[in-house]
Amino acid sequence: MKLLYFAWIRARIGIPEEDLSLPAGIVRVDQLVDWLASRGPGYAAALAERGSVRVAVNQEHVGLDHPVRDGDEVALFPPVTGG
Amino acid sequence: MIRVQREDFDTAAETERLVGGQHDIGAVVSFVGLVRDMAEGAGASSMTLEHYPGMTERELGRIEAEARARWPLSETLIIHRFGRLEPGDRIVLVIATSPHRAAAFEACWFLIDWLKTSAPFWKLEEGPEGSTWVDAKGTDDEAAARWQK
Numbered sequence: 001m002k003l004l005y006f007a008w009i010r011a012r013i014g015i016p017e018e019d020l021s022l023p024a025g026i027v028r029v030d031q032l033v034d035w036l037a038s039r040g041p042g043y044a045a046a047l048a049e050r051g052s053v054r055v056a057v058n059q060e061h062v063g064l065d066h067p068v069r070d071g072d073e074v075a076l077f078p079p080v081t082g083g
Numbered sequence: 084m085i086r087v088q089r090e091d092f093d094t095a096a097e098t099e100r101l102v103g104g105q106h107d108i109g110a111v112v113s114f115v116g117l118v119r120d121m122a123e124g125a126g127a128s129s130m131t132l133e134h135y136p137g138m139t140e141r142e143l144g145r146i147e148a149e150a151r152a153r154w155p156l157s158e159t160l161i162i163h164r165f166g167r168l169e170p171g172d173r174i175v176l177v178i179a180t181s182p183h184r185a186a187a188f189e190a191c192w193f194l195i196d197w198l199k200t201s202a203p204f205w206k207l208e209e210g211p212e213g214s215t216w217v218d219a220k221g222t223d224d225e226a227a228a229r230w231q232k
Contacts, residue, residue, distance in 0.1 A: 007133060007205035008216045059138035061201065075135060075203075079219035082132070082163060082204025083116055083175055083195055 001070050003036075005046070006077035009053065012046035022070045029055050030064040032074065052078050084159065085143045087134065089166040092176055101158045101180055108157045110184035112191040114177040120170035128210040130217075132165045132174070135203035139163070146197045150179070153193070154186040161194060163202065193230050200227040 004017045026032055033055070037047040047053055055062055056075040068074060086092075094115055102108050120128055143161050150159060160178040168174060175198070179190035206217040 004135065006135060006203065007207070011216075056135070056138055056203070059135075059141050061142075075138065077135070077203065078205065078216065080199075080201065080203050081206045081217045081219050082134070082202045083199035083223075 001068070002073045004073065004075040006075065008078055009046045009076050013042045022068065027067055027069075028064070029057065029062060029066045029068055029074075032068050033064070033076070036076075047076070054079055084161070085140055085147060086160075086162045087136075087139050087143070088162065088164060091164070091173060092162045094173075094176060097160060097162065097176060098178060101160055101178055105157065105180075107182055108180045109182045110187040111178065111180045112184070112187040113179075114175075114191050114195050115173055116175040116195070118168045118170050118172045118174055128208055129167060129169045130209065131167045131207045133205045133207065134163075134165045138203050142202045143198065146194060146201065149197070150190045150194050154179075154181065154190040155183075156181050156186060156190055159190065159194070161198065163198070163204065165204065196223075196226045196230060199223045 001020050001022050002017065003020060005013050010016050023035060026035055033047055033053060037044050054077050057066055057068060057072050059073065094113060098111060098113060102111055118130060147159050147161060150156065157180045162176040164174055177191055177194045179187045179194065181187040200223055208215050208217055
């Protein structure tokens, strides 16, 4: 799985992207976010404000109950502020 | 038409490119967003716009398609910049053209409102006190929600 991080989520995790193998049993976005938050202090800090974490799977906005698969491109970011 | 670019744009030239030689267009409405000085006199501030290459273009294309499905439009154009910008710089250009003004006005307003809440851009402001990520505004969500069917 390819993971991408943006804005202050990227800054707190410390890297813009990484390739990870999805552990068995993780099949939904909320499970993925919980697992990532357990990977270290940077991840925990980036994902602590769960209400401010938005997710895109394969470049489309999705909700927390959206399925995830190992070949997906998953992006985590704060609410967008363009325009 | 969608363009995501670091470079500035020329509003007049872009408008002319859309409407030049077309005789069925009766109305052109454009919106230009500029960088405001958020430091409010406390010193120079600039900002850096980060985006998600690939998803940005897809999301802007989706918004544009939605506008074209809702209103009888002739041409549409969205140009959004990224990278480092200074107060007064142009950030975004939205142009909607139509045979009649109501569709052009409404589509242009819809495009900028929806873009602000769904296109994956993030603003980092750099002022005299350091850098801060701009928070999303509830007023932007309300503006976008007006267009929900």
